[in-house]
Amino acid sequence: MKAANQLPSDVHKRTFLQKMKKANNRGDFATVFMLAPSIILLLVVSVYPFIWVFRYICYDYNGITSYFTGTHNIVRAFQDVTFWKSVLHTFEYAGLKIVFIIPIALLMAVFMKQKIKGSELFRGIYFMPTIISAAISSMVFAFIFASYNGILNAVLRSVGFLDKNVNWLGDTKTAMWVVLVVAVWGGFGNYMIYFMSGLSSIADDVYESAKIDGANGIQTFFKITLPLLSPMLKVILMLAITGAFKDYEAIMVLTQGGPNNRTQVMFLYIYQLIFGSQTSSPQIGYATVLSLIASLIVGLVTAIYLFISRKLDDVI
Numbered sequence: 001m002k003a004a005n006q007l008p009s010d011v012h013k014r015t016f017l018q019k020m021k022k023a024n025n026r027g028d029f030a031t032v033f034m035l036a037p038s039i040i041l042l043l044v045v046s047v048y049p050f051i052w053v054f055r056y057i058c059y060d061y062n063g064i065t066s067y068f069t070g071t072h073n074i075v076r077a078f079q080d081v082t083f084w085k086s087v088l089h090t091f092e093y094a095g096l097k098i099v100f101i102i103p104i105a106l107l108m109a110v111f112m113k114q115k116i117k118g119s120e121l122f123r124g125i126y127f128m129p130t131i132i133s134a135a136i137s138s139m140v141f142a143f144i145f146a147s148y149n150g151i152l153n154a155v156l157r158s159v160g161f162l163d164k165n166v167n168w169l170g171d172t173k174t175a176m177w178v179v180l181v182v183a184v185w186g187g188f189g190n191y192m193i194y195f196m197s198g199l200s201s202i203a204d205d206v207y208e209s210a211k212i213d214g215a216n217g218i219q220t221f222f223k224i225t226l227p228l229l230s231p232m233l234k235v236i237l238m239l240a241i242t243g244a245f246k247d248y249e250a251i252m253v254l255t256q257g258g259p260n261n262r263t264q265v266m267f268l269y270i271y272q273l274i275f276g277s278q279t280s281s282p283q284i285g286y287a288t289v290l291s292l293i294a295s296l297i298v299g300l301v302t303a304i305y306l307f308i309s310r311k312l313d314d315v316i
Contacts, residue, residue: 053288061285062276073289082261083269083290087297090265093176094244097183102240105188106233109195110225123196127189134186138253141182145169145254172262175255179263182250187243191236198232199225234309241305245298266294 057073059066077083112123129137144151145168156162168174202225210220226233248268251257257264257272273287 053292056285056288057292059285060283062282063284066285069285073286076286077289077293080290082264083266085261086257086264086266086269087294089176089261089263090245090267093180093183093247093263093265094241096176096180097187097244097247098237098240100180101184101188101191102237104184105191105236106195108188109192109199110221112192112196113199123192126192129186130190132186134249135253137186138182138250141178141185141250142169142254145178169255170259172259175259175263179251179254182254183244183247186250191240194232194236194239195229198229198236201232202228237309238302238305242298242302245301266290266297270294 056066058068058070060069060072061067108126112119112126147153147165147167147170150165150168152168153162153165157165166174168178206224206228207220210224215223246267248265248271251263251265252268252271255263257268270287270290273283273290276282
């Protein structure tokens with residue numbers, strides 16, 4: 001009798017487990033079905049090109065025909081003086097851009113955080129350059145800094161600062177500074193928004209307490225704002241470093257790497273090799289080697305920055 005009474009419950013248990021198994025199978029199928037488009041897109045857009053890059057390291061490839069060259073591209077990369085000068089120029093450009101853009105973005109974020117009439121309008125104005133195409137804004141600045149009929153030269157000559165026109169984009173002494181002006185103008189609004197999001201997480205009570213204790217604006221900024229903003233500052237610095245090392249669009253429009261390769265940076269040089277120029281055909285095989293070296297340089301710089309930031313956290 002006892003075994004007979006247990007039989008129906010065992011049947012129900014097996015039926016329940018079978019239903020659960022079928023439901024899990026349907027859930028797994030639905031999950032795979034929904035993830036399939038993203039997985040396929042990742043394979044086509046990211047994984048396949050990555051494998052393709054490694055394939056053409058040892059080929060002389062111009063987009064149509066390919067010839068196996070062995071280690072010629074690798075040897076050429078380490079003997080390419082123009083590329084390694086572009087690496088130095090990239091470090092110079094990135095360092096100067098970060099030195100200027102981060103303090104400006106931080107100060108503007110603090111200023112915009114104040115309850116000043118019209119601050120929302122200025123916030124939109126400062127952010128506007130980040131949504132404008134880099135090619136379009138660079139063309140506008142090319143007209144401003146033009147050596148002949150340029151707006152800047154005309155204004156400076158009208159007020160007596162210049163006796164003759166300055167070739168801002170064609171002089172090795174000024175070209176890099178012009179590129180930096182355009183880069184800072186086009187990017188500081190984006191970092192300003194990041195800083196403002198970090199400032200919004202700081203409670204107003206902290207500032208009110210500091211005011212009651214008699215702290216002035218400078219003391220409040222260095223003793224309260226910066227320490228509490230340090231987590232966001234680390235993220236912004238990492239984004240700024242990687243972004244600055246990959247910049248080339250504005251430089252391509254303004255100077256094309258000149259004059260005399262003074263503003264030539266890594267990824268602009270690689271771009272010119274991939275798509276060719278009026279004097280040379282595409283060199284995709286060689287450009288793939290340089291792109292891997294450039295990626296390793298950016299990754300190494302980022303890793304060093306993260307290591308230093310962690311060490312500073314341990315010290316503090």
